[in-house]
Amino acid sequence: MTVPAQVKSPYYNTYGGHPPQTDLLTDRAIVTEAYTVIPKGVLRDIVTSVFPEFTDTRAWVLNRPVAGGPTTFSQVIVEIAPGGGATKPEPQAGVSSFLFVVGGALTLTLDGEEHVLDEGGFAFVPPNAVWSLKNNESEIVTFHWIRKRYEALDYVPAPKAVVGNEKDIEPGHMPDTDGKWRTTRMLDPQDLAYDFGVNIVTFEPGASIPFAETHVMEHGLYVLEGKAVYRLNDDWVEVEAGDYMALRAFCPQACYAGGPSNFRYLLYKDQNRQITL
Numbered sequence: 578m579t580v581p582a583q584v585k586s587p588y589y590n591t592y593g594g595h596p597p598q599t600d601l602l603t604d605r606a607i608v609t610e611a612y613t614v615i616p617k618g619v620l621r622d623i624v625t626s627v628f629p630e631f632t633d634t635r636a637w638v639l640n641r642p643v644a645g646g647p648t649t650f651s652q653v654i655v656e657i658a659p660g661g662g663a664t665k666p667e668p669q670a671g672v673s674s675f676l677f678v679v680g681g682a683l684t685l686t687l688d689g690e691e692h693v694l695d696e697g698g699f700a701f702v703p704p705n706a707v708w709s710l711k712n713n714e715s716e717i718v719t720f721h722w723i724r725k726r727y728e729a730l731d732y733v734p735a736p737k738a739v740v741g742n743e744k745d746i747e748p749g750h751m752p753d754t755d756g757k758w759r760t761t762r763m764l765d766p767q768d769l770a771y772d773f774g775v776n777i778v779t780f781e782p783g784a785s786i787p788f789a790e791t792h793v794m795e796h797g798l799y800v801l802e803g804k805a806v807y808r809l810n811d812d813w814v815e816v817e818a819g820d821y822m823a824l825r826a827f828c829p830q831a832c833y834a835g836g837p838s839n840f841r842y843l844l845y846k847d848q849n850r851q852i853t854l
Contacts, residue, residue: 587841588696588801589818590680590719592620592637592654605815610645611828612809617819620654630668633661633712636722640797640823647795647823649847650725650773657683657718662711667702673727673736674702675764675775677743677843679801681718684711685740692740694720699763699775701739703727721799721843728772728850736770739763743777757784769849776844780805782836789829794846796824803840807832 596618607614625635636655642648662684667674676685682695687708694700702708704727712718729735741763748759761777780803789808804817808831809824816822824830834840 586680586696588679589617591819592617592656592719593622593625595621595623605820607812607814609810611825612830613640613646613823614809614814614816615639615821615823617817620819626653628663630666631655631657631661631663631710633658634663639799639821645825647797647825649795650723650797650845652721652723652797652799652821652823652845655720655722657710657712659712659715659717662709664709666708666710667724669726671704671727672724673704673772674700675723675773675845676700676702676720677723677775678718678720680720681712681716682714683718683720684713685709686711687738687740694740695742697743699739699741699743701736701764701771701775703736703738706738723773723775723797723845725773725847730769730850733769736768748777748779754784757781758786766848771848772850773845773847776846777801778842778844780832780834780840782834782839784840785833786831789831791827791829793826793852794848795826796822796828796830797843797845798822798824799843801841801843803838804835805832805840806835 604618605616620637626638634657636653638653640652678694678698685692743761746761748761750756751758759779763775764771766774800816800818800820802818807814
């Protein structure tokens with residue numbers, strides 16, 4: 578009998594558990610004043626957070642504003658068990674959210690309209706929107722939740738909600754790369770209503786960022802698939818699917834995709850606003 582090959586998810590989403598006592602305690606976690614690397618091996622049961630607005634839910638906080646680190650956003654991985662959810666997920670006024678599902682299916686009710694987000698599904702939730710989350714399926718749903726206090730502009734209307742799936746968006750090819758470096762933009766970077774962007778960046782094996790990007794945008798990078806060697810400041814750091822990097826403004830950054838599969842990551846960056854002095 579031929580056993581069918583398992584289909585590997587393009588979105589890493591395996592967390593929790595506890596390592597055996599026979600494991601070494603060393604791992605690849607790094608915390609500096611310019612960047613933080615949180616490897617997937619530290620996302621265990623013992624470090625979960627519980628949010629009081631949710632039921633049957635646990636979360637891993639990947640980034641929060643702290644001195645010496647990125648200060649514009651928070652990012653968490655959220656798991657909701659069947660039947661769980663939140664009738665009012667956002668506890669603060671004036672905060673916008675971005676949701677990206679990496680496993681299962683999430684029911685989002687936004688301003689009275691229901692949306693089901695499965696793997697690759699995403700939603701931008703404007704500040705002060707009326708929304709709720711529910712797991713109506715029989716399996717755990719896992720998603721990333723990015724939050725940012727919205728910076729309004731007097732002459733630009735408030736941002737509109739956006740719901741979609743990254744699989745339905747044609748990636749843009751970076752110049753002079755023969756399509757080996759691609760960016761899937763889930764929010765329009767030319768629309769000044771949005772003060773942050775969330776993209777999926779894809780490198781084919783051997784492709785690279787061929788210079789050390791050094792810029793004002795803060796980053797949250799979650800590796801969805803594959804592996805690479807990242808240059809952060811003066812350090813070369815190996816990362817793979819399930820790892821997370823938080824980069825403060827002006828942290829030099831570049832990478833080589835290691836193969837054998839594509840290297841893909843979910844990327845947050847703040848944008849479209851003047852510097853506040």
